[in-house]
Amino acid sequence: VDAPELLGVGALVAGYGAEPVLHGIDLRVRRGELVALLGANGAGKSTLMRALAGLHRPVRGGIHLEGTELAGLPAERIVARGLVLVPEGRQVFPELSVRDNIRLGAFLDSRDIDARTESMLERFPRLRERLHQRAGLLSGGEQQMLAIARGLMSKPRVLLLDEPSLGLAPKIILELFGALDALRGEGLTVVLVDQMAALALALCDRAYVIEGGRIVAEGSASEIAADGALARAYLGAA
Ligand code: ATP
Numbered sequence: 001v002d003a004p005e006l007l008g009v010g011a012l013v014a015g016y017g018a019e020p021v022l023h024g025i026d027l028r029v030r031r032g033e034l035v036a037l038l039g040a041n042g043a044g045k046s047t048l049m050r051a052l053a054g055l056h057r058p059v060r061g062g063i064h065l066e067g068t069e070l071a072g073l074p075a076e077r078i079v080a081r082g083l084v085l086v087p088e089g090r091q092v093f094p095e096l097s098v099r100d101n102i103r104l105g106a107f108l109d110s111r112d113i114d115a116r117t118e119s120m121l122e123r124f125p126r127l128r129e130r131l132h133q134r135a136g137l138l139s140g141g142e143q144q145m146l147a148i149a150r151g152l153m154s155k156p157r158v159l160l161l162d163e164p165s166l167g168l169a170p171k172i173i174l175e176l177f178g179a180l181d182a183l184r185g186e187g188l189t190v191v192l193v194d195q196m197a198a199l200a201l202a203l204c205d206r207a208y209v210i211e212g213g214r215i216v217a218e219g220s221a222s223e224i225a226a227d228g229a230l231a232r233a234y235l236g237a238a
Contacts, residue, residue, distance in 0.1 A: 003031040006189050007052075007083070007158050012061030012071075014051040020059060021047045023213045029158065034180070034190045036204035038197050038224070040234045044213040045193040046088055049162045052191075053085035054078040065157065080108050082157030088166065088193075090147040094136025098127050101135045101146055105153025113153075120149040124179070141172035145179065158189045165196050177203050197234075201225050209233050 007029040015021040021044045029035050037045050050056040052063055054075035063070040063083075070078050092101050102120055106113045121128040124145040130138060135146055144164050151159055161180070165173040177199055184190055184203075194200040201207060207224040209217040210233070217229030224230055 003033070005029070006031040006033075006066060007191070008062070008064040009052070010062040010064070012048070012051060012063065013059040014047055014056055014061075015059065016047075021213050022051065022058075024061065025210070025213075025215060027208060027215070029189060029191060031189055032184070032187050033205045034184045034192060034203060036197075036200040036207040036221075037191060037193045037210055038200060038207055038230055038233070039210035041195075043210045043233065045210055046162055047213075048210070049085055049087075049160050049191075049193060052078075052083060052160060053087075055085070076108060079154050082155065083160065084151045084154045084156035084158070085160040085162065086147045086151040086164065088162040090140075090143045092135040092138075092143050092146050092150070094134060096135055097132050098135055098138070098146060099131045102127070102149050102153060105150035108154065116153055120152060123152075123182075124149055139172075141168050141176065144168065144176060148179070152183075156188070158191060159183070161190060161192045161194075163193055163195065165194050165199070173199065197230060 005028050009025055009027040012022055012025040013020050025048055039045055051058050054073055058071050061071060065081055065083055068081060070081060070083060102117050103113060126142055127146060127149060164176055173196060181203060192200055201221045201224060204221050206220055208215050209229045216233060217224060217227050
């Protein structure tokens with residue numbers, strides 16, 4: 001039996017000026033799923049993630065989390081509802097310590113902050129080793145783990161991850177994807193944008209292919225792997 005839908009996006013239109021970048025996006029994410037959003041550079045993946053997170057106001061369309069409409073809400077209200085973005089480029093605060101970066105993730109609700117911080121350090125032991133260092137001194141992979149830890153501190157019901165593997169060495173990417181697999185194993189619902197399409201397909205339950213601001217294919221990981229849409233989406237934008 002399929003789990004119930006947790007996140008639903010309907011006919012979402014968003015852009016940066018008069019010209020829309022997203023031309024009516026429909027997505028469904030069920031509870032506990034790891035869904036990948038794949039597509040070439042410029043397809044609109046980051047715009048979609050930012051629109052979902054309320055960093056970018058949609059022109060039209062709906063974003064429902066467990067039946068609650070989120071489109072048009074300010075970003076912090078969306079975080080409070082449980083839709084949490086770990087943005088492209090990680091965006092940790094380089095001058096702050098690792099510990100303070102983690103704790104910032106609890107800015108809306110600081111109950112049990114020490115216990116929650118401790119659980120992040122158990123999950124990402126490298127962060128414990130560097131707890132009192134400035135975040136700017138961490139490696140790219142450590143910064144990505146930190147950005148994810150900060151996002152998890154907001155108690156997401158759906159975690160949105162934009163290009164977590166960007167700029168990381170292959171070995172670190174595998175470690176990162178292992179961490180994502182563990183999160184999914186704990187029941188977290190994840191939407192993942194990543195250029196590592198083969199790895200993302202190996203990890204995800206379902207995938208959407210986005211091209212020119214439109215969804216051009218949707219299916220299980222194996223269906224998408226076998227479908228030509230993904231290859232066409234990447235080649236078409238070359
Ligand atoms: P990438 O992998 O390169 O991040 P993407 O699929 O995430 O690609 P977006 O970053 O969403 O794509 O960009 C989609 C389109 O929107 C591109 O044509 C891009 O030039 C345009 N765009 C992105 N950000 C802005 C902005 N701040 N102002 C104007 N146009 C933008």
